Amino acid sequence: MNITHPFCDQDGDKLREECGIFGAINAPAAAPLTALGLHALQHRGQEAAGIVSYDGAEFFARRGNGHVVETFSAAEALAELPGFMAAGHVRYSTTGGAGLRNVQPLYADLASGGFAVAHNGNISNAMTLRAELVGRGAIFQSTSDTEVIIHLVATSRYPTMIDRLVDALRLVEGAYSLIVMTPEGMIACRDPLGIRPLSMGRLGDAVVFASETVAFDVTGAEFERHVEPGEMIHVGFDGKVESLRPFLPRRPRPCIFEHVYFSRPDSIYDGRSVYAARKAIGEQLAIEAPVEADLVVPVPDSGVPAAIGYAQQSGVPFELGIIRSHYVGRTFIQPSDSARHSGVKRKHNANRGLVAGKRIVLIDDSIVRGTTSLQIVEMMREAGATEVHFRVASPPTAHSCYYGVDTPERSKLLAARMDVEPMREFIKADSLAFVSIDGLYRAVGAAARDNAAPQFCDACFTGDYPTALTDLSAATDGAAQLSFPVGKVA
Structure with missing residues (x-):
């Protein structure tokens, strides 16, 4: 169901969080506030952005490909979105692929009124549900899994909108954080496992929701709390905030990779500073995998906090041995056919005067396909x-994610095909080591992993998926027919 994003590093040699969502209700200028919040979440999706607003009588929508500033920077663009309630979305494509028809928030006119939804996550039985709905006569306008939620709400026979939404969500599996707008107010909710993040804040009389707390910092809102796994929060236009727990309680499994890479380091996730967690991962890595060296060098920018932690724990000096160009974007045009530099060399350059003659420890957040790691190692040797x-700063990524992360198919994950020593040979490093799964858990403030009851969703490392994978099983007619088994499914 996941597709590789066309603008990923090299051939998709990074895991990509697929969406960021932001919503505001009872805000005097909800759409501009939402656009600012989305800008803070731009790292969670750079393919497209959209905002839907409501002025008490009508819903208004604007969507566009590219970054938030490309669609919402002009005053006239935001003038198209009047009202005191708005929700927005930034995305890469997972289920459904690219195209404006898949840009969220999705909107529909239901019998009960307008309904707009912004979704972070992935519904792992969306194809199965979609086939059932189409068989009953449903007509889909997009190829997004999120539209399945709209159809399930539209066909529910419960009397209130909240009950219809609950009825719909009880039929879906996978991961979702949702911001829903109706003529009755705003609803925010997380799936019962809390796989994808969502937080609530306040700005004056306005209540705001965002995928990450950094969006509150940027908009001036005050972080109030995280939306709990399985919680549904309804905010009315009278300012009343109601918390509902409509689902059977389950042991939460928030995504541990938010700590490793997805979230901005200045966010708070699962009650812990992301920056502090990444430094602690680096410290743990230094304890588990020390090496005689002259310099600790981060692969920028995601490797920086872990490299600081590694350097502080090991006593090896931290230095910026790789300089990143911040001006290489997805519209880069090569000056000529003869100037065929790799994506890595366009984006990173060795600090030659610093690293020459030195023993280097490179710190990165993960190895996915291994191609970027190989080129960075070669770049250091050439320097x-x-x-x-x-x-x-993470265990080997050996399994695909089906919960809203753009992961290559498992056969293309280096750790799915090789043990550590062959991986070392592939990237041509003198040594290679990963933080252990227990070390990662300790670094983010948890006890060592409880294999019988894991505290996080760590399926990309362990293959221990917290939900059924209905569509995957249907598509492959059982995991036994896969070239690479999907691993344990809880």
Whole structure:
């Protein structure tokens, strides 16, 4: 169901969080506030952005491909979105692929009135539900899994909108954080496992919701609390906030990769500073995989906090041995056919005067396909490094994600095909080590992993999926027919 995003590093050699959502109700200028919040969440999706607003009588929508500033920077663009309630979405494409018809928030006129939804996550039985709905006569306008929720709400026979939404969500599996707008107010909710993040804040009389707390910092809102797993929060136009718990309680499994890479380091996730967690991962990595070296060098920018932690714990000096260009974007045009530099060299350059003659410890957040890691190691050697040791601030990524992360198919994940020593040979490093799964858990403030009852969703490392994978099983006619088994499914 996931597709590789066309503008990923190289051939998709990074895991990509697929969506960021922001919503505001009872705000004097809800759409401009939402656009600012989306800008803070731009790292969660850079393919397209959309905002839907409501002025008490009508819903208004504007969507566009590209970054938030490309669609919502002009005053006239935001003037098209009047009202005191708005929800927005930034995305890469997972289920459904690219195209304006899939840009969220999705909107529909239901019998009970307008209904707009912004969704972060992935519904792992969307194809099965869609086939059933189409068989009953439903007509879909997009190829997004999120539209399945709209159809389920529209066909529910319960009397109130909240009950219809609950009825719909009880039929879906997978991960979702939702911001829903109706003529009665705004509803925010997380799936019972809390796989994808969602937080609530306040700005004066306005209540705001966002995928990450950094959006509150940027908009001036005050972080109030995280939306709890399985919680549904309804905010009315009278300012009343109602918390509902309509689902059977389950042991939460928030995504641990938010700590490793997805969230901005200045966010708070699962009650812990992301920056502090990443530093702690680096410290743990230094304890588990020390090496004699002269410099600790981060792969920018995602490797920086872990590299600081590694350096502080090991006593090896931290230095910026790789300089990143912040001006290489998806519209980069090569000056000529003969100037065929790799994506890595366009984006990163060795600090040659610093690394020449040195033993280097490279710190990165993950290894996905391994192609970028290989090129960075080679770049260090070309710059004169005498030894290049690679340390990774996460366990080996050996399994695909089906919960809203753009992951290559499992056969293309380096750790699915190789053990650590062959991986080291592939990337041509002098040594290679990953933080252990227990070390990762400890670094983010948890006890060592309870294999019988894991505290996080860590399926990309362990293959221990917290939900059924109905569509995957249907598409492959059982995991046994896959070239690479999907792993344990809880």
